Amino acid sequence: MREQAQGYHADLNAALDLIISAGGKRIRPALTILAGKMLEGPPDVLLMMAAAIELLHTATLVHDDLIDGSLLRRGMPTLNSRWSPGATVLTGDFVFARAAKLAAETGSVPVMRLFAHTLTVIVDGEVNQLLGSRCKADHQAYLKRIYAKTASLFETSALSAGLISEASAETTAALGRFGYEVGMAFQIVDDILDFTSDASTFGKPVGGDLRQGIVTLPALYWAEMNPNTPEARALVSGECLDDERIARLIEAIRSSPAIHKSHAEAVQHVERGLAHLRSLPARSERYALEELANYIVERRF
DSSP: OGGGGTTSOHHHHHHHHHHHHTOOOOHHHHHHHHHHHHTTOOHHHHHHHHHHHHHHHHHHHHHHHHHHTOOEETTEEOGGGTSOHHHHHHHHHHHHHHHHHHHHTTOOHHHHHHHHHHHHHHHHHHHHHHHSOSSOOOHHHHHHHHIIIIIHHHHHHHHHHHHHTTOOHHHHHHHHHHHHHHHHHHHHHHHHHHHHSOHHHHSSOTTHHHHTTOOOHHHHHHHHHOTTSHHHHHHHHTOOOOHHHHHHHHHHHHTSTHHHHHHHHHHHHHHHHHHHHTTSOOSHHHHHHHHHHHHHHHSOO
16 A cells, blocks of 8 residues: 555655555455455455445545545544645546556456446545535435445455455455445444544534534434424424534533434444355354454444
8 A cells, every 4th residue: 555655746645654654444355355364365466456435434534534625534633634636536536546556457357347437436425415405414315325435346346356366256245245334334333433533532613524524324213213402303404503502512412322322223234244254154254254244333432
């Protein structure tokens, strides 16, 4: 990943090094590598695709932070907090391009098609979030948004392993469903942590999504449980609240059963994903994937 900026402008090299050094769980590339090893796929090609997937994810974060005006990511200053908007956009574009280059080096046309399709889904989801209804509670819109934002790349991480390993259509489809389900669970848990973590642990301000008018699952469930409150009526109608009311709403959601109900939905996604995974070869890599799926919903909330 670091090598992708070698030979280019020194600031691009420094920016990519900064972004990668910020860390991250690397769950998406782990899915690709573990699933591919389970199917006895070519290790070098799997590693190439894993790097492509993580770079694609990294590029989306660069653009997300700029769009959201985020100054922190994983507790560290974001690129846009240091650079101009133009330089930040171009850096994200550069990382997208290098990710595509790595995907192309797998030599698999189906993988390249999948990579391009996934990038399209992610960008379309970002445009819908940016230009769509703000502050409005809509469960179906929420599920569609988190698929585009997160689960689509988890799905691709698993699907690409099947394609690279030349697995059967049934095996590849099972991997894709596993990736989809754990990706949905991952984003739901992230949305829970947005309310329950403190800024130093989570690496960004608590309740950041709601402050930006993005209604996530805990807020949706809270509104369903408290339909007669002014805040719930505001969420249903799409009325954006002022800062003081949002602060009170965040505290109400943090201490409400909506948190546990949201977590239960994440657990259901993981259970469905594991059901698909257990149809695949009983190897150590499959057990590692099962542990990874369970870790996603066991993160502290």
